[in-house]
Amino acid sequence: MSIKKQLGAKIKRLRQKNGLTQEQLAEKIDIATRTLCGIENGENFVTSETLEKFLDVFNITLSELFAFNHIKPQEELVSEIIKDVQKLKDRNKIETIYKIIKATISD
Numbered sequence: 001m002s003i004k005k006q007l008g009a010k011i012k013r014l015r016q017k018n019g020l021t022q023e024q025l026a027e028k029i030d031i032a033t034r035t036l037c038g039i040e041n042g043e044n045f046v047t048s049e050t051l052e053k054f055l056d057v058f059n060i061t062l063s064e065l066f067a068f069n070h071i072k073p074q075e076e077l078v079s080e081i082i083k084d085v086q087k088l089k090d091r092n093k094i095e096t097i098y099k100i101i102k103a104t105i106s107d
Helices: 003-017 022-029 033-040 048-058 074-087 091-105
Strands: none
Touching (some): 003 033
């Protein structure tokens, strides 16, 4: 996946996580909604000025924005989680993970 697509996907996830529509985020960073749509789809790349505005709006660092190692298909993520949990020997850690998962899906 290209860096434009990875960055776009990350910005989209951050926007959704923060409960913002494309229109609301575009207004906050002073760009057209159509431009933001192109960024999220990986068709457009951000300017340095717009990049700084994303960092401010989401209150994150540049390193956090460009951390893409977790962007994988859902099936792959689930498979990796299962493999990692199966490697655990510490029952307390397994119970903690179980509680986190249960708390997450009960929302």
